[in-house]
Amino acid sequence: MNEKKLIVSKIANGTVIDHIPAGKALKVLKILGITGEEGYRVALVMNVASDRLGRKDIVKVEDRFLSKEEVDRIALIAPTATINIIRDYKVVEKREVELPDVIEGIVKCINPNCVTNQPREHVKPRFKVLSKKPVKLECHYCGEVMGEGEIAP
Ligand code: CTP
Numbered sequence: 001m002n003e004k005k006l007i008v009s010k011i012a013n014g015t016v017i018d019h020i021p022a023g024k025a026l027k028v029l030k031i032l033g034i035t036g037e038e039g040y041r042v043a044l045v046m047n048v049a050s051d052r053l054g055r056k057d058i059v060k061v062e063d064r065f066l067s068k069e070e071v072d073r074i075a076l077i078a079p080t081a082t083i084n085i086i087r088d089y090k091v092v093e094k095r096e097v098e099l100p101d102v103i104e105g106i107v108k109c110i111n112p113n114c115v116t117n118q119p120r121e122h123v124k125p126r127f128k129v130l131s132k133k134p135v136k137l138e139c140h141y142c143g144e145v146m147g148e149g150e151i152a153p
Pocket residue numbers: 001009010011012016018058060082084086088089090091094
């Protein structure tokens with residue numbers, strides 16, 4: 001790591017979400033439900049140079065670790081993201097986010113007539129991931145196919 005590039009200090013314990021597509025950091029915070037009022041120390045870096053992406057965002061959250069569902073949600077809007085787990089200032093785990101083959105309960109179907117959009121039916125949305133790049137999802141119930149622009153996690 002080139003020290004000249006270090007914009008915010010390293011963290012002691014927590015999660016660094018790196019290689020987020022430029023401009024998506026606030027959406028990542030929203031997925032994590034972080035408003036700032038919870039008291040976590042958070043660093044947001046937006047639109048910095050990246051060899052791989054041209055520009056990228058970074059989110060660092062101290063003393064917070066992510067659930068599988070949170071990682072799946074992040075994968076939908078930031079498929080290039082890397083999740084780094086930090087313990088005692090060291091990166092002890094680094095993995096790229098990856099969409100699962102089936103997504104449950106995260107995304108809503110865009111078909112208003114779909115059974116998952118009938119509040120009285122209580123059917124949890126469920127999608128088959130047809131393609132990961134670009135993201136393409138098929139509703140398990142009505143067969144509607146949704147592309148990247150139609151997915152609102
Ligand atoms: N980081 C941090 N606090 C630490 C350790 C790392 O905030 N105690 C951050 C780094 O600034 C970087 C990310 O976590 O944004 C990953 O760290 P590292 O693996 O050391 O950096 P790179 O080798 O540049 O990562 P990659 O190969 O994934 O680009």
